[in-house]
Amino acid sequence: MKKIRIGSGAGYAGDRLEPSLELIEHGALDYICYECLAERTIAIAQQARLKDPSKGYNALLEYRMNAALPLAHKHGVKIITNMGAANPLAAVEVVKRIARDKGISGIKIAAVYGDDVFPRIDEYRGAAVWETGEPLERLAGEIVSANAYLGCEGIVEALKRGADVVITGRVSDPALFIAPLVYEFGWKPDDWDRLGKGTVIGHLLECGGQATGGYFADPGKKDVPEPWRLGFPLIEADENGDAFITKVVGSGGVVTTDTCKEQLIYEIHDPSTYITPDVTADFSRVSFTQSGKDVVEIRGATGRARTDTLKVSIGYKDCFIGEGEISYGGPNCVERARLAREIVRRRLELRAVPTDELRMDIVGVDSLYRNDAAPLPSSPSEARLRVAARTKTREAAAAIGNEVETLYTNGPAGGGGATATVQEIISVASILIPRADAEAVVAVEEV
Amino acid sequence: MRLWELAHSRTGDKGNISNVSLIAYDEADYERIRRAVTAERVREHFKDVVKGEVTRYELPAVGALNFVMQGALGGGVTRSLATDKHGKCLSSYLLEMEL
Numbered sequence: 273m274k275k276i277r278i279g280s281g282a283g284y285a286g287d288r289l290e291p292s293l294e295l296i297e298h299g300a301l302d303y304i305c306y307e308c309l310a311e312r313t314i315a316i317a318q319q320a321r322l323k324d325p326s327k328g329y330n331a332l333l334e335y336r337m338n339a340a341l342p343l344a345h346k347h348g349v350k351i352i353t354n355m356g357a358a359n360p361l362a363a364v365e366v367v368k369r370i371a372r373d374k375g376i377s378g379i380k381i382a383a384v385y386g387d388d389v390f391p392r393i394d395e396y397r398g399a400a401v402w403e404t405g406e407p408l409e410r411l412a413g414e415i416v417s418a419n420a421y422l423g424c425e426g427i428v429e430a431l432k433r434g435a436d437v438v439i440t441g442r443v444s445d446p447a448l449f450i451a452p453l454v455y456e457f458g459w460k461p462d463d464w465d466r467l468g469k470g471t472v473i474g475h476l477l478e479c480g481g482q483a484t485g486g487y488f489a490d491p492g493k494k495d496v497p498e499p500w501r502l503g504f505p506l507i508e509a510d511e512n513g514d515a516f517i518t519k520v521v522g523s524g525g526v527v528t529t530d531t532c533k534e535q536l537i538y539e540i541h542d543p544s545t546y547i548t549p550d551v552t553a554d555f556s557r558v559s560f561t562q563s564g565k566d567v568v569e570i571r572g573a574t575g576r577a578r579t580d581t582l583k584v585s586i587g588y589k590d591c592f593i594g595e596g597e598i599s600y601g602g603p604n605c606v607e608r609a610r611l612a613r614e615i616v617r618r619r620l621e622l623r624a625v626p627t628d629e630l631r632m633d634i635v636g637v638d639s640l641y642r643n644d645a646a647p648l649p650s651s652p653s654e655a656r657l658r659v660a661a662r663t664k665t666r667e668a669a670a671a672i673g674n675e676v677e678t679l680y681t682n683g684p685a686g687g688g689g690a691t692a693t694v695q696e697i698i699s700v701a702s703i704l705i706p707r708a709d710a711e712a713v714v715a716v717e718e719v
Numbered sequence: 720m721r722l723w724e725l726a727h728s729r730t731g732d733k734g735n736i737s738n739v740s741l742i743a744y745d746e747a748d749y750e751r752i753r754r755a756v757t758a759e760r761v762r763e764h765f766k767d768v769v770k771g772e773v774t775r776y777e778l779p780a781v782g783a784l785n786f787v788m789q790g791a792l793g794g795g796v797t798r799s800l801a802t803d804k805h806g807k808c809l810s811s812y813l814l815e816m817e818l
Contacts, residue, residue: 312797403734403795487729494727530727530742533781537740539731541787543778559780572780590798631793631800639801640808642767660800699797702734 276456278449278473279506281306281340281353283480285313289336291481291504291523296343298520299506302456304344305448306336306353307478314442315587315698317358318390318417328359329366329439337367341437342374352427352448356439358417360385363439364717371719379437379719382430386713387442389584389705390418396584399703408586408703416698417587420705423549423578425461426712427451433716442585444548446474457511467551468575469513472558475546476517476535476570480504483517483535485525498524507570518567529560532568536560549582551575581704590699591628591662594669596676597635598683598690601654608684609634609655615683616659616675625671627661634658656689662697669694720818726752728810737769737791737806739813746782753777753784755818761786764816768809786813 279301281292285308296304308330321328330336333355344351356363360383367381389396396418397409404410419442428451430438440448450470453459459466476483483505485496496502503523509515519527536558540546544556557572596616600608613632620630633639635656637648659676663669673692680690722728722741725748731738741756743749758775765773771789778785792806793799 490727493723529781530744533742533783534727534729534740536781537731537738537742537778537783537785538729539733539738540785541733541736541738541774541776543776543785556776556778557780558778593798593800629794629800633802635802640803641812658802662798662800697798699795700734 273510274457275508275510276302276452277506277508278302278452278477279304280477280480280504282308283478283482284308285310285330286332287480289339291502293339293343294520294523295504295506296340296347296349301349301506303350303352303452305477306351306355307445307448309354309357309442311585311700312587312698314357314419314585315417315700318587321358326362329357329363330355333363333366334370337370341367341370342376345376345379350452351437352451354440354443354448356383356385356441358441360439360441361715367437367439368717368719377719380433380435380716381437381719382433382435382439382714382716384426384430384438384440384443384712384714386426386711387419387422389420389710392709393418396703396705399705402702404701408701411588411701413588413590415586415588418584420582420584420710421549422582422710422712423447424451424454426714428455429712429714430716431455433714435716444550445478446471446548447550449474449477450550453509453513462577464551464575464577466513468553469573471546471548471551471553471575472536472555472570472573473507473509473513473515476532477505477507479535479538481525482538483531484519484527485531488531488534494530496526500524514571516563516567516569527566527568529562529568532560547579549578551578580707582707582710584703584705586701586703587698588701590697591664592666592669593660593662593695593697594672594693595658595660596673596690596692597656597658598676598679598687599654599656600684600687602686605655606634606637606648606652608686609657611684612657612679612687615679619675620671623671626668627663630661632657632659666694666696721814722756722816722818723814725818726814728813730805730807730810732792732796732805735790735792735795737788737809739786739788739810740783741786741813742781742783749779749782752818756784756816758786760816761813764813765791765809
């Protein structure tokens with residue numbers, strides 16, 4: 273029975289590069305897929321593209337491709353990635369230039385786009401926003417981007433047309449991994465159970481090292497060998513979608529049923545209904561079996577018909593966030609941090625700084641679980657006050673950090689290491705649109 | 720006994736919703752954990768953080784529960800004022816719960 277091997281090259285935009293190179297060289301792969309496009313990242317990329325029409329793709333595209341492309345070419349591994357972000361066509365130009373610089377010829381590089389529905393955003397004014405339940409037109413901030421999550425069909429088309437490298441804009445994360453399975457095994461677009469299995473494969477691979485002992489270690493309880501050279505996962509799948517997950521022999525990390533279980537449930541809600549553009553997958557009966565060292569068999573995924581809609585991520589100018597921090601140490605440090613907190617709160621009131629929300633944490637005491645009232649288990653040797661506020665203007669945001677910084681000469685004894693920052697915040701709202709409103713477009717170029 | 724002795728956990732985020740898994744190391748402990756760790760108890764445990772409902776989903780085939788907590792992330796990762804905007808550290812707090 274025919275089998276293919278797919279590696280995970282990256283789990284987020286800024287992920288490590290070395291594990292993917294190790295996979296290409298030693299993983300006996302057919303495909304390597306780099307998932308690099310978080311929900312908000314494309315809105316920020318869209319703004320970069322507006323400033324410079326040749327930009328708007330992943331900032332690490334050149335860094336990654338300079339190393340990965342020659343290796344992938346040498347080992348006959350195809351590359352699939354969403355590093356195209358807001359500008360897959362410009363990303364293709366970058367990869368063409370890298371290929372020429374490295375003396376690589378006779379390869380095809382494809383762009384997959386069609387996800388950008390910003391030009392027709394006015395049609396969706398009445399659509400309900402998932403985050404708020406209110407119509408899109410009630411959104412206060414200026415909309416800067418709107419991208420639909422496409423399924424695997426554009427990538428499959430690119431592979432059919434002989435692409436060695438496929439660079440997409442917004443597609444669902446699992447689609448990057450389902451596409452080679454659909455293409456290689458000729459799965460039908462309504463073969464829901466196989467697409468459900470492909471979705472679980474994609475879900476396990478899409479976060480890189482999170483399936484191989486990354487984000488897992490808890491010393492003495494869950495130990496991970498050589499985490500500093502953590503390897504990334506690969507799967508070997510057959511035409512039925514039955515698969516095992518493993519990593520390159522000799523790499524750091526660990527693949528166990530426990531690492532797989534943590535990743536299976538990561539970022540899902542109802543396990544029986546995981547909605548993607550390609551299929552409604554059912555994870556609820558998935559099980560794992562350890563069949564060897566760092567080898568885990570995946571069983572039990574199924575699927576149901578896909579929905580008639582696509583999810584669209586809308587980026588909008590939301591607010592500003594101003595922040596300031598300052599540390600206190602030694603005897604009574606928590607009390608001095610609490611006094612500093614009260615001073616900042618009062619000063620912001622005296623100056624009538626307008627904020628939509630103000631939050632004041634003491635890092636080391638209550639910043640994670642908001643349990644300021646709980647008795648401290650022991651007296652810490654340091655405490656760091658952190659003040660953050662959401663504001664409508666940059667000026668008000670700047671006042672937050674300023675009133676923390678002035679604690680140097682106007683606050684409790686011994687404050688140190690003050691910082692102050694202001695960020696403009698692009699937030700994301702999600703709506704559903706008819707499936708036919710966004711269709712994948714494929715452009716293939718040869719070098 | 721803290722849950723940390725018997726189970727492990729990972730947090731995920733979608734908008735203002737946090738999901739926290741609870742996975743028995745030994746699947747033989749799953750039923751005991753399932754009986755003890757109800758959605759209501761988890762809601763109470765996270766009362767300082769979670770503003771909305773908590774729904775529990777069961778995954779017996781992997782000996783795990785999944786708690787989906789609404790209104791848990793200070794408005795969502797982009798606009799939250801928290802240091803831990805994703806709520807990644809919530810999983811460790813669940814493991815503090817006494818069984």
